[in-house]
Amino acid sequence: MEIFMKVSLNWIKEYVKLEVEADELSDMLTMAGLEVESVERVGHCLGGVIAGRILEVFPHPNAQRLKICKVSAGDREYRVVCGAPNMQAGQIAPIAIPGAKLPNGMEVKEVVIRGEKSVGMLLAEDEMALSDDHSGLMILPSGIKEGTAIASALSLEDWVLDICLTPNRSDCASVIGIAREIAALTGRKLMMPEHSYAEEGAPIGELTSVIIHDPSGCRRYAAGVVSGVRPEPSPFWMRYRLHLSGIRSINSVVDVTNYVMLETGQPLHAFDYDRLGENRIQVRRAEDGESFTTLDGKTHQLSSGNLMICDGLRSVALAGVMGGLNSEISPDTKNILLESAYFDPVTIRRGAKALGVSTEASYRFERGIxxxxxxxxxxxxxxxxRELAGGKIAAGIIDNYPGPYIPLELKLRVPKTNRYLGTELSSDEMADILNRLEMKVEKTEGDELSVVPPSFRVDITREVDLTEEIARIYGYGNIPVSTPAISSGETALEPVMTLKERISAMMVAMGYSEIITYSFTSPQYSELVKADDSSELRAFVRIKNPLSVEQSVMRTSLVAGLLGTVQSNYFHGEKDLRLFEIGKVFIAAGDEPLPFERYHFCAALAGSYQKKTWFSEEREADFFDVKGTVETLLRGLGVHQISFTGNACDPAYDPQVSAGFMVNKLTVGRIGKVSNSLAKAYDIEGLPLYLIDMDLGALAGVVEKGAGFNPPPRFPAVLRDISIIVDKGVYSEKIADIIREEGGDMVESVALFDLYEGKQMAPGEKALAYRICYRSRETTLEGGKVNLIYDATIRRIVMETGGRLREA
Structure with a gap:
């Protein structure tokens, strides 16, 4: 997750001297990894708005709620009709004179309001886009000279950088953090704000105490007390900076906590001291079922996962997230206890997420401060x-620090860093870059640097993080462009990867569309096909913390994903489908930490195979179409020894319309019609659907061994036909296998060209007719030799099948 932080350029300049324009600074930060989404100019569109002194205020004769003001603005007086409730004679207020254009686009003109002429317009802050306040006129400091341009008098002209922060850069979720980056990039010195004050109150130990019951959730808790405060509206300079940063002004006390958070990145919280039971603080886990109402008026049901700030009697804040309504700062608050703490990022993230609450404070604590x-x-x-709200600061602060910071020491190998970046930086140059980032660097033996990152860089934990910092500050644009070293010669792909590319190209050429489905799936498919407990379909690799049950295991078959895609298309009216997927299946390997990963190929053929045209009728896809797809595919891969067997027992297929297929007597896959029960489970019963499922790992070995160039035949072929009457239970492939085995290398091809089960056949019989192509690659075959092989083939078929030769 990213966060956008708005930063005032004038505010940044208080901590680092800048001599670059806003656009140039934007490019600099973006190239260093802090992406500036936008640069907005503010305060420049108030030309014609000047400071005016209200000389007189008298009632409007025709409107009870309106008044007429006489305003002096330098060398001229203006008569203005105004409805603000807070104007008094003697005040200095902004006045827009005729011709001025306001930020909302309105042009100020001389107008008549309820019968009285009004020349100009007295303005509230929101009308000048300085804040959201529309409660009354903006009252300016009395020292501002009449007629002075408001933009100049209040230093309003500024640039606001909207910076996109990645989660690892929590150190830049503050103005000082951005200024620190700029100082490192430009070589300038970072100037930190001072915080000196007089401690006029009682000793802090007499006023409060802090007990941390959960030191793992709260590694540090500091507190101070201020008595006699006045939570009045903050001065304009602070309200304006908060406004530019997207924070609404509340009162001087709350505004200071938000201001310091934006300035330093440290969230703070102010409690009404007099509303704290026993005037003390405890940090503990919430009780399961505990109820707590936050500052926004919402009541939350808590669990032990929530870290709480409590007084001596009750909970008063959701630690690191939001304060409680029972201890908020109000206009009547006189004494405050100020909290500054470090809360465990994981604890805050989980607690805030469970409650559905996210705040500026929780964002920072979640990522580490x-x-x-x-x-x-x-x-x-x-x-x-003390400066803005008055009061007396107690002597000392409480700083309960049970988990002190332990600096992390890292080693940076200079030669390795240069090889990684493609640079030739010396160890001194690298040390200088890291020193600019406020890291402690010492040279050790050899070309190594010992580096201690500062406490605010919680993202730097490894050597590679230091390498990244050097690249950022050195400048990505300064790193020479080089071509990666490539060894000469071709690098062969793994056989299965080459096979994958070839199959994909051929399937697309046959009119199929490739799909990609999720590797995470549901175990439901193995239930639908009633897979045995020992089946690989149930050898699941289970996902920890799955998004849903539908994505709780890694797939053991491609069929489920393919059927889901068919179902989705079917529900959208698409019934004529040719789809395929090539991907991995994952089979748990017993006690082994990693599963077996195998590439599989799965295809679906559904609906019409042939559309109706003027020369042909429409025809639905059938078993032989999908069988033809397999044969075309395998022959395109150079495989010719293909055989099909009808004993492929797989509950996903109709047992009467399915078959396994082998290449060189090695089973590599199965084809067939989807079983009725599986089609019903996917609500696609009305769709004729046929599948191919093939193990590419098994096929790859066969294809690799059989690969090679076959030159065109030089000698003529000898054709023979054979027609055999056999029992209907005899598979045609068995007879084809006998023909191949008897003919050996001389059998170029065997094709079944006729199947007859008509009236001339006895019950339970069928006639199969084959065309055999004999050819030698070394010589012209003699008819007598072919006849010997042909006769031997017939005798073996008759003997092994119980069939007989069909007479012409």
Whole structure:
């Protein structure tokens, strides 16, 4: 998941000196891995809006809610009709004079309002796109000179960079984090904000305490107390920065916590101290079934997976996510307890996800914050609260730190990094880049650097992470372009991969469409075909944390996915289908950690095989069409020793209309019509559907051995026909096998060209007619030699099948 962070360029400039334009900075950050989605200019469209002093305010004669103001704006006075409730004589307020264009596109003109002429317009903040506040006029500081342009007086002109952050760069979810990146890229010095303040209150230990019951969920918790605060509206500069960052202003206390979070990346939370039971803090897990109402007024049912902030009596906040309604800061708040903590990323992510809650704070905690910055951010916020909301800061802070930060030391091999990047950087150059990223670097023996990443870079845990940092800062554009080294000579593909490409091309040429289905599937298919417990169809590789039951195991057959695709097309009115898929099936290998992975080929032929035309009638697909597809495919692969057997027992197929097929006496697959029970399970009973299922691993060995170039025949062929009457239970392929075996290498082809079961046949008999092509590749065959083989073939057929030669 990515997050978009809006950053004010003027704010960035407080921490690093910049001499580049916004667009150039945008390109620089994007090339360094911080993608800038947009650069927006703000505050520039307020020409004609100036500071004016309200001299007089008197009622509108024709409207009770309107008033007429006399406003002095430099060298001229304006008479303005206004309905704001907060205007008083002596105030300085922004006035848009006639001709001014406001951000919403409106042009200010002289108008008559309820019979009174109004020249200009006094403005609220939202009318100038400075905030969402429309409660009244924007009251400007009294020191602003009349007639001064508002954009200049309030330093409104700025650029806002909308930066897309990837999850690993949590260190850049702050203005200082972005400024730190810019400092590293430009070689400038990073200037950190100061946080000095006077501690005028009582000792912190007399006011509160912090107990962490779950140190794995909360590795650090710091707290400070400020008494006598006034939660009033924040000054404009802070409200404007929050507005540009997409944060709504609440009051000075809450605004400071949001401001420091945006500035440093450390989320904070302020509690009403007087509403904390026993004025103390505890960090613990929630009770299962515990109910808690958050600041947004929503009540949540909690579980032990949620980490809670509690006082001495009850829960007061969802740790790292959102505060509770029972301890929120209100206009009546006088004393506050300020929290700054480090919460475990996994705990916060799981807890927030379970409740369906996501906040700016939870986003940062989920991705990891700087454990060492917890106390510093707290002190920064205490100082700002003292400055903006008044009050006395307690002496000292509480810093409960049960899980101290342990620096990680990494080794960087300079030669390996250069080989990886294609650069020729020296160890000193690499060390300089890493130092600019605030990493501690020491040279060790040989060409190695010992590197300690800073605490805020939680994403750097391996040597390759350091390599990436060097590439980013050195500049991807500075890395020389080189062609990958390729060894001479051709690299042969694995036989099964070559076979896969050839089959795919031939199937497409035959009018089939290739599909790709999910490797994750449901175990339901093995139930539908009633597979035995010992069957490979039940040798599942199960998925941990599956998305659904339908994707809970890895497939052991391609048939289920193919049938699902047929079903989807059938439901959408597509009935004439020619589909195929080539992919892996996964068979669990007992106690072995990895399964067997085999490439299979599966095809489906459904609906009409031949459309009606002027010269032919429409014909549905049948068994012989799918058998022909297999024969065409295998012969195209150079395989000619193909035989079919009718004893292929597979519950997915109709036992009367199915067969296994062998290549060189090795079983490689099966074909047939889908069984009625399986068709019914997929709601496709009305569709004539035939399947091919083939093991490419088994086929690849046969094709590889039989591959080679066969030159065209040089000698003539001798043709013989044979017609045999046999029992209907005799497979035609058995007779064809006898013909091949008797003829040996001289049999070029055997084709069944006639099947007769008419009146001339006795019950239970059939007549099969074959055409045999004899040919030698070495000499012209003599008729006598062919006749000897032919007669021997007939005798063997009669002996082994119990048949007889059919008389002409």
């Amino acid at each position: 700087d454990l060492e910055n917890v106390a510093q951010a707290l002190k920064r916020a205490l100082g700002l609260i």
